[in-house]
Amino acid sequence: MNLLRTVAAAFSMYSAIPMPQFAWDEKTTRYLLCAFPLVGGVVGGAVWGWLWFCGRFQIGRVLLAAAATTIPVLITGGIHLDGFCDTVDALASHAPTEQKLQILKDAHLGAFALIGCCLYLLLTFGLWSEFPVSSRACGMIGIGFVASRALSGLSVVTFQCAKTSGLAAGFADAAQKGRCAGFLLTIFWLCAYGMLWIQFQIGMACLLVLVAIFLFYQRTSYRQFGGITGDLAGWFLQLAEFGMLFAVIFAGRMVGWS
Known part of the structure; x- marks a missing residue:
C-alpha cells in the first residue's frame, strides 16, 4: 500500500495524470523521489508510441515534431x-543571490522567461523534425x-539546497537520502547500460552529454544560487532532455545506427 501511495504521489507531483487523492505523510514522501523515474518512463x-505511429503511417515531419515537443509538456x-x-x-x-532566489519564487512571467521558453520550444521542435x-x-x-x-532526483538528495524551505528542500529533508541516492544511481546505471547496449558509440555520446549537463547544473546552482531549488531541478531536466535529443540526432549522423 505504501509503495502504491508513493508512486501515486510521484505522479501527482510531477505529472498531470489524475491520481487518487490521499493525505501526504512521512511514509509517502520518504521514497517519493525513487518513483520519479517512473514518470519519465x-x-x-x-x-x-507517437514516433512508432508516425513511422507506421508516414506522418509528416512537421506534425511529428509538433506533437513530440508537446507530449512531455502535456504529461508533466x-x-x-x-x-x-x-x-x-x-x-x-x-542580480545578487538573494534577489535571484526571490525571482525564482515570483509567480509572474518575466520577459527573459518568455524569450527562453519560446527559444527552447522552437529549437526542440527543430531537433524533432530531424529525428x-x-x-x-x-x-x-x-x-x-x-x-x-x-539524475534530477539524485541531485535533490545529494546536492546542497539553496534554501531551508521550498519543494527541493522539503523532499530532501523527508527522503531517506542514502537509500534514495543508491536506488536512483542504480536506475541511472541501468539506463546507461541500456543506451550502450542499443548502440555503444551513440549511447556513450548521450551519457557524456547528460553527465556534462549534470555537472554544469551543479556548478551553476552553487555559484549563482548557493545550492539547488525545485526550479533549478526542473531547469536541469529540460536541458538534459534537450541535450539527449541533440546527441541522439548528431551522434547518430556521425557514426550511424549500425
Missing part, C-alpha cells in the same frame, strides 16, 4: 518547463527520459 513510452503539466522559465529569468537578471525514426533511436530517447529524472 511514461513520458518516454508516450513519445516512443509543464512543471519542469515552469522551473526552466523561472531559472532563465533569474539568471538573466544578473531519425528508427527503433534504436526511439529506444535511446525513451530511456533518456528515465535517466534524466534519475
Whole structure:
C-alpha cells in the first residue's frame, strides 16, 4: 500500500495524470523521489508510441515534431518547463543571490522567461523534425527520459539546497537520502547500460552529454544560487532532455545506427 501511495504521489507531483487523492505523510514522501523515474518512463513510452505511429503511417515531419515537443509538456503539466522559465529569468537578471532566489519564487512571467521558453520550444521542435525514426533511436530517447529524472532526483538528495524551505528542500529533508541516492544511481546505471547496449558509440555520446549537463547544473546552482531549488531541478531536466535529443540526432549522423 505504501509503495502504491508513493508512486501515486510521484505522479501527482510531477505529472498531470489524475491520481487518487490521499493525505501526504512521512511514509509517502520518504521514497517519493525513487518513483520519479517512473514518470519519465511514461513520458518516454508516450513519445516512443507517437514516433512508432508516425513511422507506421508516414506522418509528416512537421506534425511529428509538433506533437513530440508537446507530449512531455502535456504529461508533466509543464512543471519542469515552469522551473526552466523561472531559472532563465533569474539568471538573466544578473542580480545578487538573494534577489535571484526571490525571482525564482515570483509567480509572474518575466520577459527573459518568455524569450527562453519560446527559444527552447522552437529549437526542440527543430531537433524533432530531424529525428531519425528508427527503433534504436526511439529506444535511446525513451530511456533518456528515465535517466534524466534519475539524475534530477539524485541531485535533490545529494546536492546542497539553496534554501531551508521550498519543494527541493522539503523532499530532501523527508527522503531517506542514502537509500534514495543508491536506488536512483542504480536506475541511472541501468539506463546507461541500456543506451550502450542499443548502440555503444551513440549511447556513450548521450551519457557524456547528460553527465556534462549534470555537472554544469551543479556548478551553476552553487555559484549563482548557493545550492539547488525545485526550479533549478526542473531547469536541469529540460536541458538534459534537450541535450539527449541533440546527441541522439548528431551522434547518430556521425557514426550511424549500425
